[in-house]
Amino acid sequence: MSVTDEKTMLKAFDRIDPDPRIAARALLLARETLQIEADAINAMHARLAADDSVGRAVALLLACKGRVVVSGIGKSGHIARKIAATLASTGTPALFVHPAEAAHGDLGMVTADDAFIAISYSGESAELMAILPVVKRMGSALISMTGKPGSSLAQLADVHLDVSVAKEACPLNLAPTASTTVTLALGDALAVALLDLRGFKEEDFARSHPGGALGRRLLTHVRDVMRSGAAVPAVGADVKLTEALLEITQKGMGMTAVVDADGRPLGVFTDGDLRRMIEKVQDFSKVLIRDVMHAKPRSIGPEKLAVDAVAVMEQYRINQMLVVDADGKLVGALHIHDLTRAKVI
Incomplete structure (x- = not known):
């Protein structure tokens, strides 16, 4: 004023x-x-x-x-x-x-x-x-x-x-x-x-209100907001932790997926994991990512509603989640900020 x-x-x-x-x-x-x-x-x-x-x-x-x-x-x-x-x-x-x-x-x-x-x-x-x-x-x-x-x-x-x-x-x-x-x-x-x-139904209401909050919640799919292609942080299981940290820094998601030779997720490593490791590990140069990753990470399909991803993140108190296709291959990644920007939250 x-x-x-x-x-x-x-x-x-x-x-x-x-x-x-x-x-x-x-x-x-x-x-x-x-x-x-x-x-x-x-x-x-x-x-x-x-x-x-x-x-x-x-x-x-x-x-x-x-x-x-x-x-x-x-x-x-x-x-x-x-x-x-x-x-x-x-x-x-x-x-x-x-x-x-x-x-x-x-x-x-x-x-x-x-x-x-x-x-x-x-x-x-x-x-x-x-x-x-x-x-x-x-x-x-x-x-x-x-x-x-x-x-x-x-x-x-x-x-x-x-x-x-x-x-x-x-x-x-x-x-x-x-x-x-x-x-x-x-x-x-x-x-x-x-x-x-x-x-x-709610879905019908959303289709006639695509610009509203309910429309965004019921019409926005994971594939609409996920990061894909080169923007997805991913490393092989045999790389050193230092290389994984470089991937985390470059992709800016606060985590990296760890995948096998076929591109299927084996685990995930986050900034939080790194902070907890600092107290225990003195030399990172010899640590392999496979030895410190979290196995069986949470994931969701690209066809799912973005609001479903929010529910999983809130349930397990995580800020990032991997997106996998029907064959279990990594096709994208979600950060809680992506969902916020899309006004799904």
């Missing part, structure tokens, strides 16, 4: 009324808002127990051969965008279409194979009602989410989802607050039900 920004912020704090009554009033309103919205969700939870509309909506969405198109205007439009995004990221192809833009050409994105979710608390939004007859004539299934079961939109829909609330959290009972919260929550419920029924 620059000095100027810091001074500006301090001046802003100076203008804040220190009267504790303001803080108390703010806290009261915050708690009331949360309570009203929680009550609204609980009321919908109870209402759904005697209503099969969610089940019918999910069945309709599962049968959809195209995409789920979600639409709304104003605050409902913002909720519609979020619902479409949640559906798309959990295995149900979906997109948001603005109703006003749809009336001017974007309706071409909707096909007869699609399912259409129209969101309007009043159920009378002019922009939505202008395009929905076309959607119905096209043959798209229509699901409505309104707070008015007797509204034009609710009557037009194949399935109506009731998102009515007793009151908004807004003290004026005007700004969409509790109603948008309930609508968003019901949208999440639809997405979760579809996710489960489609058998959507």
Whole structure:
């Protein structure tokens, strides 16, 4: 933060009324808002127990051969965008279409194979009602989410989802607050039900979120982050320790693999092994690496997930691990820093 920004912020704090009554009033309103919205969700939870509309909506969405198109205007439009995004990221192809833009050409994105979710608390939004007859004539299934079961939109829909609330959290009972919260929550419920029924797994989620932490954990394989070729430290079993130390220094992994004539690992020697040897061995020039290596080193296949390598390293408290192919030959090496840089850890 620059000095100027810091001074500006301090001046802003100076203008804040220190009267504790303001803080108390703010806290009261915050708690009331949360309570009203929680009550609204609980009321919908109870209402759904005697209503099969969610089940019918999910069945309709599962049968959809195209995409789920979600639409709304104003605050409902913002909720519609979020619902479409949640559906798309959990295995149900979906997109948001603005109703006003749809009336001017974007309706071409909707096909007869699609399912259409129209969101309007009043159920009378002019922009939505202008395009929905076309959607119905096209043959798209229509699901409505309104707070008015007797509204034009609710009557037009194949399935109506009731998102009515007793009151908004807004003290004026005007700004969409509790109603948008309930609508968003019901949208999440639809997405979760579809996710489960489609058998959507962590791997599927990772494929739609390759840039996220979970995507990296579930899509990054050992072969993607391991060191290979000339970057892998390796020496033969008959070389002297001094030669092995040179290999460790040059490759910068803090260890070297010890391999047989066919390139299969026989052991490993690390910086830690060297430190422990200093107290016992005076002359390194006559020591063979085979006599001081750790036999049967931990290894992993290149096709394994990098997160599996992390688990092995943590279990055995090691910082390096060898990578071997199906024939047991050394093809790479991993350092804990490689996994950190790849953001697998």
